[in-house]
Amino acid sequence: MTHSVVGSPAERSSVSISSVPAADDSAAPPSAVRPRRFVALLVLVLGVLTAVGPLATDLYLPAFPMIAADLGASESRIQLTLTAIMVGLALGQLALGPMSDAWGRRVPLLVGVAVFTVVSLACMFVESAQAFVVLRFVQGVAGAAGAVISRAVVRDLFEGDEAARFFSRLMLVTGLAPMLGPILGGQLLLVGPWQLSFAVLAGMSALSFVLVLVWLPESLPAERRRRQGPGVLLATVGRLVRDVRFIGPTVTLALSFGMMFTYISAFSFVSQKEFGASAQDFSLMFAVNTVGLMVGTQVNALLIGRVETVRRLVAGLVVGVVSVLVLAGLAVWGGVGLVGLTSVLFVMMLGMGLVFPNAMTLAISSQPPQVAGTASALVGALQFAVGGGVSAMAGWTATGEASLGSMSVVMVSAGVLALVVFAWASWRSRRLAAAV
Template sequence: MTNVSSSPPSANAPASGLAFSLVALLGILTAFGPMAIDMYLPSLPAMSADLGSNMADAQLTVASFLAGLAAGQLIYGPLSDRMGRRPPLMVGVILYTIASVGCVFATSMDSLIVLRFVQAVGGAAAPLIARAVISDRCSGIEAARAFSLLMLVMGASPILAPTLGGLILMVGGWRTIFWVLTAFGLVALVWAFIALPETFPAEKRNSRPKESMLKAFGQVLSNREILRFAMLASLGSACLFTYISNAANVMIGTYGIDPTFFGYVFGLNACAIVGSAQINRMLLNRHTPLKIVQAANMALLVLAALMLIGAVTDYAGKFGVLVPMFFIMACIGLTNSNATAMAMDVDRGRAGTVSSFVGFMHFAMGALFASVTGALADGTARPMAGAILLAAILGAVTLRLIHRARRLKAATV
């Protein structure tokens, strides 16, 4: 096992073993979730009206997608440890594409909620396999840099997707958006089939003892170090998906931002994630991933408190919420890639299963926070701001547990 908290090297080279073309493909695979969520956010009001429903039910299509991503994580990781990375990926992307076609022909909000869940179960394979491929090819600080590169590649989707979704909505309606998502799935499927190498070949799989899925998960769940790093990463996702699921209501409904400009505001916050991911790669030349996460979480606590004050008092109107949110997104860009890399590096022999658990935590926490804030929606930004502050507090508690465990381990050596 490589210790990701050791002193970082001074080199500023990309992660070894990862060609730019492979990073681009892995970025596309990681973008399945953002594309399927962000592109259709501007269409939620039109979609709910067309299906004779309301915005609260429309938000459930976001929560069901996150729940499907969480459930799908539990399937593909152990399978990829037994079968290799390519077969589960192909099956998952095909399921995603078929479900996307089903969403086009949905006749009720209930059917759309179910189809979104199925779409997510299929799409869950893509980011999971991308994480496993990185773990197969590199480790430690190199892995943290690779995850930062993925955030740079996938960061284009939150910037472009809402704007593209708004344009498609004006031209062809909300169903056309799902046709575009179908095409996205087909392109990813063909590209991966042609260009993705098998990074966990049969000789590697046969060199380790055979484990059942339950035993593999048992080994991962019994490792407290993995649990803590996965929790830390998932709390960043809780902040992100809380924002994503509430963005349309808060920006358009609460603060009256024109739907035409929603994509630009949304994309600006995505730029914060992309920019901080690039900064993270430079910071890794001088600091360990854990130190970067600790500093980012401290900043997150302050920013979330400021945003909650702005939401409660309305002292600066929409800017009291949107300005802190920009910098909160930057903190998430520093937290997620580093925490994910640290979790993946604990047990590299079970990279697929660890990736499953990390992904499950990401999306389960995101679905939980998105569902709760949706249920508490009161026409203000208060539920969103309060949930993000709670996630920041839980992140601080998790960091304290990590440091305590490391002190105890050092004392016993």
């Protein structure tokens, strides 16, 4: 049986293959247009849930030196707390996604949010770097609930263009979190100690708990749930990995995220050390480029119904690749200023605003609701693993520090590879669909 992405006929034929068993018609998400109030509340609830995890990764970055001094540890030891939460976010998604397929969405979500709140409060009272690392890992595992289950909820309730439209709205809310986290963290240090960042995280998490408890209904009824032991789970994961409809957009998303995260992790050093920007200059450029991402997501929303999902995704990839190729050219030729860099990066971020919601839609919508949690977990885990690994390559220089040249080379490589992967996946999908 073929389970295809909902969309136009041309779009369905370009991505539909038989690999994972489809849901029964009775299990398919309703196709009726939902009330605006319901959608707005859902964007609010899932937006807060999805934003908390990424915000936890970088809200405290400006306070690294202060934390190291307070705990009597080296800054490299404190940096392990960032690695710990990234690992926790990746592993947590792999665990919590399948759990939500078996037990429903609300229970794992409420437990994860509650644990995240308690651990955030505990981080305010740590007395050693070792304890801090452990707490950050647990915080990452718990924080993964918001991201992975939110995507599964969207799959439960929406399909095709409706899912793409909802992901665009969701990114308008959640896209600001990882971008503005360091800026907000720096401002918090002006009014209080570094522990204030974790108080803010605990407050946001407590708010999300209330929002879920009051406003988020269970989106996966008992008859749709799928309890599976380790063997069945591994078989499901194996089918997902072999399904080109799923793995193509997933790897494309992960590589694109790696391109963007390379900019996020390296540009602070590049702009301030290589171009003499002040911290305030960097914050301004960071904010401008964040607007580029938001503009891209809203352009995507406007194109829904007019341009197919696959074409919107390809357009975003092309815009991103061309912009980073220009960035690489500027790095080679020299003479570029901060305004020029910001302009190019703004265009790159705009392209990512087209890529992320559409790649997510194609990956998640290609699978039946019964495995949406597991599929969402794989998407998130690969996004963090590939994104984190790709961005680290910018520091593989003689000095061990990122430069405009190394940053642009990594970004070009990731962007081109993302485009190649998606082109191959689309070609392979069409061949398999024609053979059915």
